Amino acid sequence: MPQEHYFSSKPASGDALRTIPVRLAGRTVEVLTAGGVFSPGHLDQGTRVLLDEVPAPPASGDLLDLGCGWGPIALTLALESPDATVWAVDVNERALDLVRRNAARLGLRNINAVRPEDVPPGVRFATVWSNPPIRIGKPELHAMLADWLPRLDDGATAWLVVQKNLGADSLQRWLAETLGDDADVERAATSKGFRVLTVTRAD
Numbered sequence: 001m002p003q004e005h006y007f008s009s010k011p012a013s014g015d016a017l018r019t020i021p022v023r024l025a026g027r028t029v030e031v032l033t034a035g036g037v038f039s040p041g042h043l044d045q046g047t048r049v050l051l052d053e054v055p056a057p058p059a060s061g062d063l064l065d066l067g068c069g070w071g072p073i074a075l076t077l078a079l080e081s082p083d084a085t086v087w088a089v090d091v092n093e094r095a096l097d098l099v100r101r102n103a104a105r106l107g108l109r110n111i112n113a114v115r116p117e118d119v120p121p122g123v124r125f126a127t128v129w130s131n132p133p134i135r136i137g138k139p140e141l142h143a144m145l146a147d148w149l150p151r152l153d154d155g156a157t158a159w160l161v162v163q164k165n166l167g168a169d170s171l172q173r174w175l176a177e178t179l180g181d182d183a184d185v186e187r188a189a190t191s192k193g194f195r196v197l198t199v200t201r202a203d
């Protein structure tokens with residue numbers, strides 16, 4: 001059997017549900033998590049750094065959490081921007097199921113938790129927030145970002161958190177080289193061993 005990762009599409013490992021308390025959008029909420037998804041026992045430290053560093057999201061439009069896991073980023077976007085449409089995208093179907101359940105628990109009706117291929121191709125994003133799946137490997141990560149970042153609206157910004165020891169600086173260079181004049185790539189913050197990178201699409 002192939003080794004299982006948190007990015008398996010159908011995790012085989014135990015799916016016992018558990019609830020954990022997390023602080024999202026300035027309040028403590030109980031969310032459901034399960035084995036076979038990323039960081040099931042607690043809010044990942046990189047995600048915490050991202051959520052502490054980003055400005056308030058746009059109040060309307062389509063907002064993307066790329067690689068949503070059980071949903072801390074998507075839930076935050078939906079709590080902070082109730083009039084926006086939040087796309088929570090992941091290849092892991094158990095993660096998508098957890099996001100749907102967590103949205104229902106919090107009474108949120110503005111989250112679409114879907115596989116990447118199920119986001120209509122015409123949708124453009126007013127922002128992207130992501131703790132991207134570095135461990136899928138560099139070619140796969142680059143391909144994923146090259147697919148999604150050009151879908152930012154003109155002038156819109158993506159916020160990416162990456163562990164410094166897992167190649168944050170080389171990813172920043174790759175983004176700048178690859179996107180060229182189409183986007184401005186910056187290091188917005190460094191905290192607790194993580195970099196927060198921004199990619200702002202040209203107007």
Ligand SMILES: C[S@@+](CC[C@H](N)C(=O)[O-])C[C@H]1O[C@@H](n2cnc3c(N)ncnc32)[C@H](O)[C@@H]1O
Nearest residue numbers: 006007038047067068069090091092131132133
């Ligand atoms: C580092 S985890 C972050 C999860 C969640 N956003 C959080 O902060 O806890 C990255 C997520 O990306 C997902 N992923 C892997 N490959 C992907 C792809 N090609 N497209 C979308 N998501 C992917 C993984 O399944 C995983 O849930």
